[in-house]
Amino acid sequence: MIFQKLKPFALVGALVASPIFAADYVIDTQGAHxxxxxxxxxxxxxxxxxxxxxxxxxxxxxxxxxxDTKLEVVINTASVDSNHAERDRHIRSSDFFDVRQYSDARFVSTSYEDLGDGKGVMSGQLTFLGQTQPVAIQVEKVGEGQDPWGGYRTGFVGTAELNLPDFGANFNLGPAAEKVYLDLVIEAFASK
Structure with a gap:
C-alpha cells in the first residue's frame, strides 16, 4: 500500500441510503466495484x-x-499494476516486493473510531514484506441500500499513508519515495 495523503482504503457503494441491519459483507472485487x-x-x-x-x-x-466495524483485506502483491510492464516486473522482484517470498499483504482491523457524519478511523495491523505495523485508515461511508438483484450493499472510501521503512523496505529511491499513499474504494454485498 503506497501513496501520499490519498485515500488508502476506500469502500464505496450503495444505491439507496437507508440503513438496514448488522451484517457481514464480502468486498465486490468480481464486479469491479x-x-x-x-x-x-x-x-x-x-x-x-x-x-x-x-x-x-x-x-x-x-x-x-x-x-463495532471489523475489516480484513488480503492483497496479492504480484498483482501490482503501474501501467508499465517492465517496471511492474522490477517491483515484483527481490529489489522491491519480493513476491516469491511475500506473496500477499494483509490488513486486519483492531478498532474503529466513529467521528460522526459517516466518517471514522479504522485502525489495524498491516503485514507487508514480512513486517507487521499499525496503520490507520481515514474512512468515509458513501452509502448503503438494496441492489437490483435483491441483495444489500454498503460502500466506503478510505485513504492511508504508509512509511515504507517501517516495513523494512529500503528501496533507496530517496526520502520523497519513502511514503506511499493509498486510496481505497470498497463496495461490498451482504454475505448470506
Whole structure:
C-alpha cells in the first residue's frame, strides 16, 4: 500500500441510503466495484500511480453501532499494476516486493473510531514484506441500500499513508519515495 495523503482504503457503494441491519459483507472485487490504488513520489518531481488488481476481503458493519466495524483485506502483491510492464516486473522482484517470498499483504482491523457524519478511523495491523505495523485508515461511508438483484450493499472510501521503512523496505529511491499513499474504494454485498 503506497501513496501520499490519498485515500488508502476506500469502500464505496450503495444505491439507496437507508440503513438496514448488522451484517457481514464480502468486498465486490468480481464486479469491479472495489479498488486499491496507490501513489508514490518519483525522484522528487512527480508520482508513479498504480493499483493492485487482485485482492479480497470481508467486513462486519452495523450502521447503528459503527464502532463495532471489523475489516480484513488480503492483497496479492504480484498483482501490482503501474501501467508499465517492465517496471511492474522490477517491483515484483527481490529489489522491491519480493513476491516469491511475500506473496500477499494483509490488513486486519483492531478498532474503529466513529467521528460522526459517516466518517471514522479504522485502525489495524498491516503485514507487508514480512513486517507487521499499525496503520490507520481515514474512512468515509458513501452509502448503503438494496441492489437490483435483491441483495444489500454498503460502500466506503478510505485513504492511508504508509512509511515504507517501517516495513523494512529500503528501496533507496530517496526520502520523497519513502511514503506511499493509498486510496481505497470498497463496495461490498451482504454475505448470506
Amino acid at each position: 472495489a479498488s486499491i490504488n496507490f501513489k508514490i513520489n518519483h525522484l522528487g518531481v512527480s508520482y508513479v500511480t498504480g493499483r493492485f488488481n487482485e485482492f479480497s476481503g470481508t467486513y462486519s458493519y452495523d450502521s447503528d453501532r459503527p464502532e
